[in-house]
Amino acid sequence: MPKISSFSPAPPLLCTPAASTIFPFLSAIRDIAQEYEVIKQDYWAELTTQKTDLITALQNASSQPDTIGVGSIVAHADPYRTLYVERGEVVEDLGEEVVVAWDHWQNQSKKTDRYFRDELRFWQPQ
Incomplete structure (x- = not known):
């Protein structure tokens, strides 16, 4: 053994x-x-x-942590999304989700989209 x-x-x-x-x-x-x-x-x-x-x-x-809400200027939180560098404004609060109006979509028919707050970050100029 x-x-x-x-x-x-x-x-x-x-x-x-x-x-x-x-x-x-x-x-x-x-x-x-x-x-x-x-x-x-x-x-x-x-x-x-x-x-x-x-x-x-x-x-x-x-x-108190900053909370994304109506009027917040945001960008997408995922660095691999094209919206990561784009600027948008939260225009509606739906409880769990918010509606964002993206600046670069102003000339398109679809101007807003819904996101969960954790999908967004506060926008910072590059």
């Missing part, structure tokens, strides 16, 4: 040489975070109500 070799797993991350360089870095980050928490209260206390309201509004707005 053949002898089965013993298997030993790789050493855990804490025992690797890289860990000795990571821990001081993480410790420095923790120290900075703690210092920030201490001065944050003093800093916020010095702000006017108008400034704190503005900061809060900006934080809330930046945490």
Whole structure:
């Protein structure tokens, strides 16, 4: 019968040489975070109500993802489609889908088409 070799797993991350360089870095980050928490209260206390309201509004707005809706300027999300570089405007919201009027179809009889939101992206000039 053949002898089965013993298997030993790789050493855990804490025992690797890289860990000795990571821990001081993480410790420095923790120290900075703690210092920030201490001065944050003093800093916020010095702000006017108008400034704190503005900061809060900006934080809330930046945490909400942009949603494609009526009036959004879009392009197709698939880079292999010709509509990827074309510009269109969402003209109707159908719930799950939206209707897009493509700028380059203005001279054609069919001016709009329906798409799911995940098929589109916000248009960015090249």
